Amino acid sequence: MPMKLFTYFRSQASFRVRIALNLKGLKREDTFLHLEHGDQYAPEYKKLNPQAVVPTLFDGDLKLFQSLAILEYLEETHAKPPLLPQGAAARAWVRGFALINVADSHPLIVPRVRNYLAGTLKLSDEQKLAWIQHWLELGLEAMEVLLAEHKESGTFCHGDAPTMADICLATQVFPARMFKVKLEPYPRTTGIYETCMAIPAFADAAPPKQPDAEKVA
Numbered sequence: 034m035p036m037k038l039f040t041y042f043r044s045q046a047s048f049r050v051r052i053a054l055n056l057k058g059l060k061r062e063d064t065f066l067h068l069e070h071g072d073q074y075a076p077e078y079k080k081l082n083p084q085a086v087v088p089t090l091f092d093g094d095l096k097l098f099q100s101l102a103i104l105e106y107l108e109e110t111h112a113k114p115p116l117l118p119q120g121a122a123a124r125a126w127v128r129g130f131a132l133i134n135v136a137d138s139h140p141l142i143v144p145r146v147r148n149y150l151a152g153t154l155k156l157s158d159e160q161k162l163a164w165i166q167h168w169l170e171l172g173l174e175a176m177e178v179l180l181a182e183h184k185e186s187g188t189f190c191h192g193d194a195p196t197m198a199d200i201c202l203a204t205q206v207f208p209a210r211m212f213k214v215k216l217e218p219y220p221r222t223t224g225i226y227e228t229c230m231a232i233p234a235f236a237d238a239a240p241p242k243q244p245d246a247e248k249v250a
């Protein structure tokens with residue numbers, strides 16, 4: 034039975050889950066929520082996801098939420114191909130790298146934060162864009178340094194196959210491109226991004242490829 038994903042094409046957290054499902058060869062059925070139209074606040078969806086965010090993934094009756102927890106679940110239930118390397122040290126590095134995006138950059142640019150900046154704090158479009166670019170740049174700077182010092186990085190963040198680190202690198206660079214961040218200072222990061230996006234599992238998961246896609250700004 035395919036898993037059921039509540040998703041939105043622009044959602045970077047959903048993008049992470051789509052990549053992981055694709056890499057592991059798992060079929061899914063999508064239910065689309067339009068976050069800019071406020072579908073996430075519909076009472077029937079808030080009952081499923083009290084944070085009013087996507088993704089939510091159902092594996093049968095089991096409800097899964099928070100993209101990184103979902104990736105960990107998929108890893109534990111479908112071992113191949115692995116999204117975490119062997120060894121505690123390497124796994125800690127990959128998880129730490131992934132969290133730069135998941136925990137420290139992405140939460141600052143999600144729609145509810147952008148809406149608060151514009152609606153409550155009355156920031157102009159220009160100020161809001163500067164905010165988004167700032168937090169994305171800080172994450173990219175850290176990623177670039179970590180990739181430079183990490184002996185196992187090269188084609189991918191760690192080793193010779195994509196891991197959770199690459200998935201979360203992709204969801205850092207994709208919005209950075211969308212929001213016109215200057216990417217020249219991050220050649221290692223963008224090189225890995227290009228490599229990943231040439232892999233069908235990543236490319237097919239990208240926002241413009243989703244059935245609910247509108248023009249990606």
Ligand SMILES: N[C@@H](CCC(=O)N[C@@H](CS)C(=O)NCC(=O)O)C(=O)O
Binds near residue numbers: 043068073098099146
């Ligand atoms: N930390 C959560 C983030 C979930 C999240 O904020 N998702 C965004 C889309 S990427 C969302 O649904 N936002 C709705 C809103 O901000 O109103 C995860 O990784 O799953």
